[in-house]
Amino acid sequence: MxxxxxxxxxxxxxxxxxxxxxxxxxxxxxxxxxxxxxxxxxxxxxxxxxxxxxxxxxxxxxxxxxxxxxxxxxxxxxxxxxxxxxxxxxxxxxxxxxxxxxxAKLRHYRYILDKSLCPNTLNLKLMKQAAKQMEGKHNYINFSKRSERAPERMVYSVDLVETPDNIVFDVVGESFLWNMVRKMVKVLVMFGREELTLENLETLFNPDVPAAIKPVASDGLILMDVVYDGIEFPCEGYAVNNFMKTLKQEYARKKTILDVEKEMINVLNGF
Structure with missing residues (x-):
């Protein structure tokens, strides 16, 4: 077989x-x-x-x-x-x-945060400083379930870039706990709002100090890739093209829904 x-x-x-x-x-x-x-x-x-x-x-x-x-x-x-x-x-x-x-050798997650969900300007400089502090091996039990038996995880890189509409977070690591990436993004947003300091981050990595972190919404998260030593996955062009077609159709459908809802909000604002 x-x-x-x-x-x-x-x-x-x-x-x-x-x-x-x-x-x-x-x-x-x-x-x-x-x-x-x-x-x-x-x-x-x-x-x-x-x-x-x-x-x-x-x-x-x-x-x-x-x-x-x-x-x-x-x-x-x-x-x-x-x-x-x-x-x-x-x-x-x-x-x-x-x-x-x-x-796997590594996993790569990407999170897309809509800036319109953040009413105030975020401090990107502080967010990037905190992101670098998340790299390396840490105890992430506060970023998952307190019942995790092996909460230490190696994170290779945490990067974020700002686009006109979004902030895009890329997190690469060996493996991740349940909800870990979404809670990492939540903490970085809290840094952007200047609700946390770098000293607070060290406390979040302390397993003896429980912390409740609410994860950001799941629909902004993409598992970009899972990588293995010495293994490549040749892409099937026909399958990729069909999936791209579906993505474009879904995007157009959802954008129409958003445009309709936006128009209804504008009308109601005029009452």
Whole structure:
């Protein structure tokens, strides 16, 4: 049997997260259904199915990874035929039997923050200083659940840039705890509002001092990539183009909704 890893892209806003759940639409549920209908896997248990990570409800991805064993010929476009248009396998590669997708070299997340949600100007200089302090190995238990058994994480880089409409955060690390990236962004926004100092950040990294941090909304988060030593995922051009088409259609549809709501707000402001 061959062991194959797939690079998966998806728009997460219409799904209840990645992990399969009974009677709810999920990314994993759709993938497993497509694997079965395409004939490459009867069940996840029989095919040694495994994943790089589970994203939360609303989170999108351009580079999540799933893996399975099969004795069938694998054609990406055949699998994609059975997937909704907002989920696409965009690349694949054969891997060794010992390959485990959760043990990646690094993961890259990007968060898009709409500046209109921040009524006051943010102190970008202070945010960037705090972002650099987040790099390296720290105890992130206050950025996840207090019950985490292994809360220390290595973060390789935290960068942010300002565009006319957004602040874009890029976070790269070995692995991440549940809600960790979204809570990191929340803390950086609090720095931008000058609600925290760099000394406060050191306190947040202290596991003996509990802190309640509310994560930013999940729909601004993208899992950009999961990277492995010595493994490349050649992109399937047809699949990528189809996914881009879906993204453009979704963008146009949602922009129309936003324009309608904006017009209604303008009218009501005139009453």
């Amino acid at each position: 061959l062991k194959i890893a797939f690079k998966v892209a998806y728009i997460g806003t219409d799904y209840h997260g990645f992990q399969r759940q009974p009677n709810l639409p999920t990314i994993e549920g759709e993938l497993l259904r497509a694997f079965k209908k395409s004939g490459i896997s009867d069940s996840p248990e029989k095919s040694d199915y495994s994943i790089a990570g589970r994203t939360d409800r609303g989170v999108s991805a351009l580079g999540n990874v799933v893996c399975l064993k099969t004795d069938k010929d694998v054609t990406i476009n055949r699998i994609n035929y059975y997937l909704p248009s907002n989920i696409r396998i965009i690349g694949s590669t054969m891997v060794s039997n010992g390959f485990k997708p959760r043990y």
